[in-house]
Amino acid sequence: MKLVFALAIGVSILVLTGPARALPDGKELYTDCTRGNSFSEGYCEGFIIGVLSAHMSPWVINLQKGRTYFCIPGDVTFQEITKTIVKYIVSHPSRQRYRADVNIWTAATESYPCKDG
DSSP states (O other): OHHHHHHHHHHHHHHHHSOOOOOOBHHHHHHHHHSOSHHHHHHHHHHHHHHHHHHTSHHHHHHTTTOOSOOOOTTOOHHHHHHHHHHHHHHOGGGTTSBHHHHHHHHHHHHSOOOOO
């Protein structure tokens, strides 16, 4: 939980103090996730967590008429989720030009489907 809070603060500071930046596409997110320095990796993980958390907000679920499109098990770490998203981006080069949030959402939906029942 402390990691999530620290990442949220870090991303907030970047957003508030950094230059304006359009939403990254899948290729840009992949670059950030694999750059090999803690700053880029923190941005990558924070961006992914932000997209996934926004999807799970009660307001969004209400807009989706109660449907949840992915269900990430509680024992999966943020690092594992990030690796899954990066693997998806690498495995789908034709989709890298789409916004990063679309790639994240699609990867989560395919990798962590909800079980019926």
